[in-house]
Amino acid sequence: MSRHCAYCLIEIQGDQIKKCAGCMRRAYCSRECQVTDWTSKGQTHKLWCKEQICEEDIDWEIRQTPHKGLGVFAKRDLPKHTRIMVDRGYRTIQETPFAFIDSLVPTNGTLQEKWDTNSFYTPEGGDNLGIRLARVNHECRNNATNKFVPDLNTFILIAIRDIKQDEEINIQYYFYNDFSTSKEIRDARPSIIKPKWEVDCKPDCICLDQNIRDRIQKAHELDASIPSLPLRTEDQIKNALKQVDTLIEMSQELSSGIMPLARTYYDGFQIAITNKKTFPLHKKYIEKYLEACQVVESKHSLAYREALQYLQTPSSHRNHY
Known part of the structure; x- marks a missing residue:
């Protein structure tokens, strides 16, 4: 082989x-x-050597896919939450090896055009390019998602459901179902994904389903209201936690995997620890938040280490009663 x-x-x-x-x-x-x-000049394999990360040619491969050029395909069944790849994030064209960026589409484009087409922007890390991640195609009904972890300078690609052997692995380049963003940002999605990636969703695409769009907006409104809920009494805190639980249920129905749930679990933890009587309720939220950090960002990340600290010593959090 x-x-x-x-x-x-x-x-x-x-x-x-x-x-x-x-x-x-x-x-x-x-x-x-x-x-x-082994070092940070590459994929920092010293961090991932014992982590059972999937490998190219064993667990996944790059090959032609209809109408999209190259794509990434599973070579075996990949269970939900499998870490499919870790990929270094290159922060500028100048630091990206020429052979790497030159291999990307558009085939005859300039380096800047290749960068603009294949890099991802995140509020935490700005623009970053993952050379292998760039081969993963967009799909609104995605079976995987990716997260850039700034403190590790790494993209992590995770299966958000079971992926079958020979199935193409795909992500959303721009989420239609991120309820943490405003309606204006979500509505701007077609004007971004069509010119940049030539993604032209058909009328029957899930991202255009009005019923789903309305439910996402309701989730957004609930999400936006939680930080301002009153937390002076035990009853108020329990009511706020009820809203958190409702948002978790909505997120599980609407969102793409565990990543969007992390912040809501953290909100539940922050709220529960504000009162001595509701304090015991915090544990289920911080345990779920820790799990999400491990899956999405890994045990090597600052987010995981902070979550572990709050699990072990919840009194170290500023909201502790």
Whole structure:
């Protein structure tokens, strides 16, 4: 079986394949690429070696997909919450190796056009480019989602449902169902995804379903109201937690996986610890928040370490009664 070097991405075969001695899964074409990939110049494999992250050519592969050029496909069944790939985030064109960015679409485009087409913007990390992540195509009914973790300078691609062998892995480039954003931002979605990625949703697409759009707006309004709910009495706090539970149920119906739930779990924790009588209720929220941080951002992230601290010592949070 041929492999691809995990750092420089070239195809290698036979004696050319050099495996990581730790996980025995990750492949390299040379000692130089392996050393680079071990550090932050590559994918920082030293963090992920024992984490059972999926690998190209073993768990997923890049191949042609109808009407979209290249895509990423599962080579085996991938259970929900499987971490499909970690991919370094390049922050500028200048720091991205030329061969990496030059391999991307548009085929005959300038480096700036390739960057603009394939990079992702996040409020936490600005514009970042993941070379392997750039091969993952858009789908409104996505089966995976990605998160850029700024303190790790890494994209993490996660399955949000069970993915079957030979199924294409896809994400949303711009969420239609992110209830944390305003209606104006959600309504601007078609004007962004069509010119940038040539995504032209058909009238029967789930993202245009008016019933779903109305429910997303109701979730947004509830989400926006929670921080301003009164929390002076036990009854008020219990009412606020009831609203949090309602939003969690709505999110599970409407959102793309566990990522949007994290902030709502955290809200529940922050509210529950404000009163001695409701304090015992905090545990279910912080446990779920910790789980979400582990799945989406990994145990190596600052968010996970902070969540673990609050689980172990909830009194360290500023909202503690």
